[in-house]
Amino acid sequence: MFPVELPDPPWRTAARKPVRQPLSRDKIVDTALGLLEKEGIDALSMRRVAQALNTGPASLYAHVRNRDELCELMFDRILGEIDFQPPDPGRWRAQLKQLCFDQVAAMVKYPGIASVVMNAMIPLGPNALRHGEAMLAILRSGGLSERQAAWAFDALGLYAKAYAAEVASWRDGAEEELAERGRQMAEYMRSLPAGTFSNLMAIGPLFSAETARERFEFAIDTFIAGLDALAER
Amino acid sequence: MFPVELPDPPWRTAARKPVRQPLSRDKIVDTALGLLEKEGIDALSMRRVAQALNTGPASLYAHVRNRDELCELMFDRILGEIDFQPPDPGRWRAQLKQLCFDQVAAMVKYPGIASVVMNAMIPLGPNALRHGEAMLAILRSGGLSERQAAWAFDALGLYAKAYAAEVASWRDGAEEELAERGRQMAEYMRSLPAGTFSNLMAIGPLFSAETARERFEFAIDTFIAGLDALAER
DNA sequence: TCTAACTTCGAACATCGTTCGTGTCAAGTA
DNA sequence: TACTTGACACGAACGATGTTCGAAGTTAGA
Numbered sequence: 001m002f003p004v005e006l007p008d009p010p011w012r013t014a015a016r017k018p019v020r021q022p023l024s025r026d027k028i029v030d031t032a033l034g035l036l037e038k039e040g041i042d043a044l045s046m047r048r049v050a051q052a053l054n055t056g057p058a059s060l061y062a063h064v065r066n067r068d069e070l071c072e073l074m075f076d077r078i079l080g081e082i083d084f085q086p087p088d089p090g091r092w093r094a095q096l097k098q099l100c101f102d103q104v105a106a107m108v109k110y111p112g113i114a115s116v117v118m119n120a121m122i123p124l125g126p127n128a129l130r131h132g133e134a135m136l137a138i139l140r141s142g143g144l145s146e147r148q149a150a151w152a153f154d155a156l157g158l159y160a161k162a163y164a165a166e167v168a169s170w171r172d173g174a175e176e177e178l179a180e181r182g183r184q185m186a187e188y189m190r191s192l193p194a195g196t197f198s199n200l201m202a203i204g205p206l207f208s209a210e211t212a213r214e215r216f217e218f219a220i221d222t223f224i225a226g227l228d229a230l231a232e233r
Numbered sequence: 234m235f236p237v238e239l240p241d242p243p244w245r246t247a248a249r250k251p252v253r254q255p256l257s258r259d260k261i262v263d264t265a266l267g268l269l270e271k272e273g274i275d276a277l278s279m280r281r282v283a284q285a286l287n288t289g290p291a292s293l294y295a296h297v298r299n300r301d302e303l304c305e306l307m308f309d310r311i312l313g314e315i316d317f318q319p320p321d322p323g324r325w326r327a328q329l330k331q332l333c334f335d336q337v338a339a340m341v342k343y344p345g346i347a348s349v350v351m352n353a354m355i356p357l358g359p360n361a362l363r364h365g366e367a368m369l370a371i372l373r374s375g376g377l378s379e380r381q382a383a384w385a386f387d388a389l390g391l392y393a394k395a396y397a398a399e400v401a402s403w404r405d406g407a408e409e410e411l412a413e414r415g416r417q418m419a420e421y422m423r424s425l426p427a428g429t430f431s432n433l434m435a436i437g438p439l440f441s442a443e444t445a446r447e448r449f450e451f452a453i454d455t456f457i458a459g460l461d462a463l464a465e466r
Numbered sequence: 467t468c469t470a471a472c473t474t475c476g477a478a479c480a481t482c483g484t485t486c487g488t489g490t491c492a493a494g495t496a
Numbered sequence: 497t498a499c500t501t502g503a504c505a506c507g508a509a510c511g512a513t514g515t516t517c518g519a520a521g522t523t524a525g526a
Contacts, residue, residue, distance in 0.1 A: 023505080046483060056506045058485080063504095067483065115352060118395065119402035122414050122440075129422070129430055136432035148451075150436035155392070155452035162351065162395035169352035181355050189362070197362055199369035203383035207355075218381075219388035223452075226459030256473080279514060289475045291516080296473095300514065473522070482513070490505075496498085 023053065025063045029073045033110060036074070040171050041112025046070075075117045076125030078106050084134045092142035093224050099135055100160055100220050107164035111171045114164035132157075143231040152227055156220070163216050170209055182207070256286065258296045262306045266343060269307070273404050274345025279303075308350045309358030311339050317367040325375035326457055332368055333393055333453050340397035344404045347397035365390075376464040385460055389453070396449050403442055415440070 031052045035043050046067060050057040064070045082102045088095060107114045123129050132153065139149035170178065186204055189197050264285045268276050279300060283290040297303045315335045321328060340347045356362050365386065372382035403411065419437055422430050 045481080047481080050506095056508095057483080058506050058508090059504080061484075118351070118398060119348060122411065122418060123433075129433060133430045133433050136436065140432060146435055147439065149432070150439050151448050151451040152455070153436075154440070154448050155455070158395050158399065159388070159392050162391050165351055166391065178355065185355060197366045199373060199382075200356075200362060200366050202379055203369065203386075206380065206383050207387070215384050215387050218384040219456075222385070222388070222459035222463065223456050224459070225462045226455035226457070229458045229462065230455065278512085280512085283475095289477095290514080291475050291477090292473080294515075467526100469524100469526085471522105471524085474520080476519095477517090479516080480514095483511100485510080486508090488505100488507090490503105492503090493501090495500075 023055065023059060023063060025073065028060055028063055028070065029077055032070060033074055033077060036110045036112060044112065071116045072120065072124040075113055076127045078110055078113060079127040079131050081106050082131060087137045087141040089141040092138050095138045096224060097220055099138065100156055103160045104164045104216065108167050111168035114161050114168055118161050118165055144227065148230055156223065159219060167212055175209065256292060256296060258306065261293060261296055261303065262310055265303060266307055266310060269343045269345060274349065277345065304349045305353065305357040308346055309360045311343055311346060312360040312364050314339050315364060320370045320374040322374040325371050328371050329457060330453055332371065333389055336393045337397045337449065341400050344401035347394050347401055351394050351398055377460065381463055389456065392452060400445055408442065
């Protein structure tokens with residue numbers, strides 16, 4: 001019948017007050033990224049982040065406009081983990097490929113960030129700017145025109161985000177469910193008159209999580225080969 | 234103090250009972266697509282669909298396992314609107330390009346469906362199977378190996394979905410907000426020491442909704458050019 | 467006619483993002 | 497030292513969302 005939390009007795013110095021260091025943008029982004037990294041995108045709610053900071057959801061809105069802005073900040077922080085070398089015209093193909101791989105690696109490390117940030121055409125912060133500038137410099141050093149470099153930059157970035165989103169969607173417990181789905185589909189196709197969907201049936205087994213990296217590499221290599229054809233002309 | 238709804242008087246024939254034709258999978262998918270087409274993805278909640286059918290949300294779950302399944306059904310219905318010709322080996326490049334354009338056109342017509350269906354690796358129904366089979370046939374007729382065709386099919390489909398999702402995200406009132414964002418970014422970059430982000434600043438004005446189609450075409454053309462390099466070897 | 471299966475759907479649950487208003491506390495000012 | 501001011505903290509609540517439960521209503525077959 002007394003208050004759940006008794007007030008501190010007077011002989012306990014007031015300086016011992018809760019250490020509760022103040023909230024800040026950076027601290028919020030930090031714990032949100034930590035949550036995302038080890039618990040997946042489902043754990044990334046304002047309430048959950050606030051809980052991890054021992055506070056309520058309303059407290060976050062003093063430092064962050066809304067959930068979308070938090071995600072943008074997180075994404076930019078992630079891009080900051082990538083480091084790049086100055087463009088070397090003789091190796092622009094390899095450098096470009098490396099940059100794409102680094103970008104997906106950074107996104108895959110935090111599963112779910114890619115799908116959240118897919119619908120954001122405009123670069124989201126200083127690190128995104130640095131990254132974009134580096135990629136454009138490499139493309140220009142490969143002999144592409146301004147316009148070609150811009151479109152290639154756009155296409156590669158979009159594809160990288162989409163690929164990262166796909167890979168991230170295999171987290172949680174969805175892996176087994178997906179395999180089950182594939183099995184059902186194979187059986188369904190076998191039940192059809194022979195000859196229907198023969199091409200699809202042939203490649204079905206190729207699509208698994210193991211070949212994901214190979215698929216991404218093929219896409220990037222093929223696109224760069226196409227850029228080559230443009231640059232040589 | 235009588236029941237809220239009085240029973241029908243006996244002289245009213247029982248046949249006049251509410252015409253309420255029964256629900257069905259197809260009818261649900263239909264109205265969901267209609268809602269999506271003219272009100273955008275935000276209107277696509279189970280409650281909203283149910284409301285458009287003059288019923289409650291719980292009624293939908295007798296015909297559809299959950300929201301995800303409804304989206305899959307919608308997507309497959311959309312793919313059914315695409316029609317394709319038999320593969321012509323001499324025109325495989327043009328046919329492939331056409332198929333990609335038709336696919337995006339179908340998705341863009343229903344803004345939001347692309348982003349919802351992005352994280353679904355496996356084809357989702359009979360129309361998706363038909364579409365995949367057609368694309369694979371074209372790729373094979375162009376001289377690509379089974380594996381190459383599979384990877385190209387994967388990459389093109391993923392990119393088309395991502396592009397459609399991006400285009401769809403410019404609906405609602407976001408167009409103006411996006412332009413404002415671009416303006417702020419340009420100003421921010423101008424405020425930096427001259428020379429930083431010079432490549433980005435140069436291409437900034439190129440990115441607008443008007444050039445979207447050109448960007449997509451560039452990506453597809455470049456990728457097909459890359460496939461050419463593979464096929465000729 | 468009776469039964470069993472399938473639909474319908476009101477009500478409720480657990481979440482979610484976000485806002486409002488009040489409380490708290492530290493720094494600046496008189 | 498006393499008072500004001502402003503920024504932050506946060507409990508409570510609002511309006512949504514997807515989904516489940518269980519009791520009615522309806523239909524079809526034996």
